[in-house]
Amino acid sequence: MIELRDVTKVYATHAGRHQVLDGIDLTIHSGEKIGILGRNGAGKSTLIRLMSGAERPTSGYIHRGMSLSWPLAFGGTFQGSLTGLDNLKFICRVYGVDFRDKVAYVKDFTELGKYMREPVKTYSAGMRARLAFAISMAVEFDCFLIDEIISVGDSRFHAKCQHELFDKRRDRAMIMVSHEAHNIRDHCNRVGVLIAGKMQIFDDIDAAYAIYQAATS
Amino acid sequence: METSLRRSFAIQRRVIGALLLREIITRYGRHNIGVLWIIAEPMLFTLGVAALWTAVKMHSVSNIPIVAFAITGYSSVLLWRNVTMRCAKAVEPNLSLMYHRNVKVIDIFISRILLEIIGASASAITLTLGFCFIGSMSWPQDIIIVIGGWLLLSWFAIALGFIVGVVSERSEAFERLWHIVTYLLFPLSGAVFMVDWLPKVAQKAVLMLPMVHGTEMVRHGFFGSVVITHEDPIYFAISNIILTYMGLALVRDAGHRVQPE
Numbered sequence: 001m002i003e004l005r006d007v008t009k010v011y012a013t014h015a016g017r018h019q020v021l022d023g024i025d026l027t028i029h030s031g032e033k034i035g036i037l038g039r040n041g042a043g044k045s046t047l048i049r050l051m052s053g054a055e056r057p058t059s060g061y062i063h064r065g066m067s068l069s070w071p072l073a074f075g076g077t078f079q080g081s082l083t084g085l086d087n088l089k090f091i092c093r094v095y096g097v098d099f100r101d102k103v104a105y106v107k108d109f110t111e112l113g114k115y116m117r118e119p120v121k122t123y124s125a126g127m128r129a130r131l132a133f134a135i136s137m138a139v140e141f142d143c144f145l146i147d148e149i150i151s152v153g154d155s156r157f158h159a160k161c162q163h164e165l166f167d168k169r170r171d172r173a174m175i176m177v178s179h180e181a182h183n184i185r186d187h188c189n190r191v192g193v194l195i196a197g198k199m200q201i202f203d204d205i206d207a208a209y210a211i212y213q214a215a216t217s
Numbered sequence: 218m219e220t221s222l223r224r225s226f227a228i229q230r231r232v233i234g235a236l237l238l239r240e241i242i243t244r245y246g247r248h249n250i251g252v253l254w255i256i257a258e259p260m261l262f263t264l265g266v267a268a269l270w271t272a273v274k275m276h277s278v279s280n281i282p283i284v285a286f287a288i289t290g291y292s293s294v295l296l297w298r299n300v301t302m303r304c305a306k307a308v309e310p311n312l313s314l315m316y317h318r319n320v321k322v323i324d325i326f327i328s329r330i331l332l333e334i335i336g337a338s339a340s341a342i343t344l345t346l347g348f349c350f351i352g353s354m355s356w357p358q359d360i361i362i363v364i365g366g367w368l369l370l371s372w373f374a375i376a377l378g379f380i381v382g383v384v385s386e387r388s389e390a391f392e393r394l395w396h397i398v399t400y401l402l403f404p405l406s407g408a409v410f411m412v413d414w415l416p417k418v419a420q421k422a423v424l425m426l427p428m429v430h431g432t433e434m435v436r437h438g439f440f441g442s443v444v445i446t447h448e449d450p451i452y453f454a455i456s457n458i459i460l461t462y463m464g465l466a467l468v469r470d471a472g473h474r475v476q477p478e
Contacts, residue, residue, distance in 0.1 A: 011476075053318035054477045070316045081243050093235030094317055096228075 002028040002051065002068065002143060002173075007060035009046055020046045022197035023060075030066060030142060033174045035184035035205075037212045038194030044177040045071070047194070048145050051175065066142035066173070073132075073147040080121030084112055084131050087120065088138060095139045102138040109134040109160065130157060137164050143173035181209065228319050236320070236328035255332060259295050259340035266291045281411075281440060285354045289439050290408035292341035293370055293432040298399055299333040300374035304382030305392050308475065315477040322472045323379075330378045334371050341367075358441030366434030369450060372457045373428055379464030383471045407432030412447040420447060427456035 009021040020043040028034060038044045048071045049055045051062065078087050088106055092099035107116055110130040112123075120128065144165070165174075166187055178184055184191060184205065191208035192199045195215045202208035245254045267287035307325055314320045348354035357363050385392035403409075407429040412420050423429055424447060433448035 049316075049477065052316070054316045055475070056473055068318075070318065079239070079243055081246070082239070086239070086242055090235050090239050091317075093238070094232055094319060096231055 001030065001063075001065040002026075003061075003063040003065070004051070005061045005063075007050060007057045007062060009043070009050060009055075010058045019197055021050070021057075021194075021199075024199050026192065026199065026201070028143065028173055028175065031171055031173055032190070033176070033188045035188035035191045035208075036175065036177045036194065037184070037191055037208060039216045042194040043197060044194060045147055047199075048147050048175065048177060052145050069136070069139070069141040069144045071145045071147040072136045078120040078128065078131070081119050083119055084110070084116045084123070087131065088135050091135050092138060097139055099138075106131075106134040106138060109137070109164075126154070126157070133161055133164070141172065143175070144169070146174060146176040146178075148177060229321075229324060232319050232321075232324045233328050233331070236314075236324055237332060240328055240332055255336035256339040256343060259292070259299065259337050260344060262295060263288055263291045263340060263344055281436075281444060282354060284348055285439060286436075288341065288344050288348065288354070289436050290432060292337060292344070293366075293428070293435055294403055294406050294408045295340070296334065296337045296367075296370050297374040297377055297428055298403070299337060300330050300378040301381040301395065301399065303329045303333050304378040305385040305395060307382050308386050308471070312475075312478040315475055322383075322475055323468045326379055326382050326468065330375050334374065338367070338371075357439045359438045362438030363435050364438075365450065366431050366438060366448070369434065369453050369457065370428060370431035373431060373453070373460065376457055376460035376464045379468050380460065383464075383467035386471065402426070402428075405429075411436065411444060413445040424449070424452075427453050427460075 004024050004026040007021060007024040008019070011018045011020060024047065026034075036044045036047065046055070050057050052068055052071050053062075053064070054071065082090075084106075085103070088102060089099045091097075092102060103116075107113070110116075110127070112127060112131065115123065115127065120131070123131070146165075174187070176183065176188070188205065189203070191202050191205050193202065193208050193212050193215070195211075200208075200211065202211070241252050241255070245251050250257060267284050270287050271283050304326055307329055308322055311320075311325050314325070315322075345354065345357070349356050381395055385395060405423060405426060407423070407426075412423060412429065412433055415423060430448040430450065430453040433446040434450060434453075436444060437446040437448060
């Protein structure tokens with residue numbers, strides 16, 4: 001179980017304090033899938049980052065009773081001079097996973113072939129996205145934080161990602177941010193709508209959309 | 218998940234190891250001598266300086282052989298100079314790694330610091346062994362004092378690395394100024410003189426700088442009673458404790474502020 005209690009995040013800007021999140025309460029049970037809706041700048045990514053532990057809340061409390069992924073963003077931020085294999089090794093080392101068990105899987109999924117040993121700066125956007133996704137799947141977590149659902153690549157790649165995440169790992173909890181309604185409709189049990197730093201939780205996805213649409217129009 | 222101290226320690230060791238390997242590949246790549254540049258770079262620097270000082274007949278100033286004088290002095294400077302230079306602005310290029318909960322600001326600094334200390338130490342050891350074997354240098358009189366001085370200098374480098382690393386991230390001006398400060402500190406740090414050569418007033422002033430004590434100590438160990446040195450290891454250690462405390466406080470604060478890209 002993951003619990004957020006009264007979580008607040010304030011950033012210091014040149015124009016003064018900017019409150020992004022205000023008193024967020026959220027409980028995620030194992031296997032639950034929660035979608036997060038909100039317009040640009042509503043604090044969706046900030047919430048994901050706080051949950052992952054990459055940033056700390058200004059106040060409030062986060063309890064991580066299960067293992068949480070880093071915020072998976074499939075654009076992929078890589079050190080260009082490192083090879084695909086180097087990037088895989090780094091992530092495996094950080095998370096204490098033996099990379100030798102993962103090389104075959106990543107090679108197979110990414111279809112990078114000999115490019116696994118070439119610097120990432122020589123990759124196309126599609127190759128990077130495939131590598132980013134495959135590396136994200138190399139480490140297993142109880143709960144995946146998905147900052148942006150796959151928006152690059154072709155339909156074959158999308159299908160493969162969907163299969164890895166939503167079929168093979170359907171028993172895991174997931175928190176996902178997406179602008180595309182169908183992603184959340186297809187996969188989530190509950191939806192949190194972020195408006196003016198506050199979050200409302202809905203079990204009914206249509207009700208959540210109605211509020212979200214009313215707030216954005 | 219909540220983690221015990223022991224588990225945290227294991228994670229941190231793992232992360233620093235991963236960062237260290239990553240750093241070696243990004244900096245030196247896999248071409249030509251690759252990872253050996255860690256040692257070769259400071260070695261070439263020191264050799265260059267030794268050659269220059271020999272050429273301008275610095276050996277006429279004292280009874281100490283110039284090669285030994287250059288190696289003891291310049292290696293001591295390289296230790297803290299390289300560490301602080303590599304810590305300056307170290308966080309920004311690694312911001313994307315901060316997405317991983319277990320990668321902390323301090324790990325970035327520690328991995329870079331370790332790499333520089335290993336390089337500078339290996340370079341100093343290699344040069345000493347080499348020149349001692351061909352007879353341009355005599356073996357150190359008291360290796361324990363040399364090691365003591367070197368460890369104190371390494372500690373100083375770590376503490377200063379933390380401070381420079383954090384402050385340079387907060388202030389662009391500081392990063393620029395630090396280059397100038399380093400340059401000016403080089404002649405004052407005891408690399409190009411023995412404290413004993415200076416007039417009494419200058420001695421007092423220069424001994425305020427902590428690293429001067431380290432350089433003096435290393436030379437004390439190397440040359441023994443041939444030279445008079447003025448180090449105060451206790452003063453150096455106390456300065457290091459204060460700097461370490463400041464450094465850790467700053468790093469902790471930086472950890473709270475950090476925003477992954």
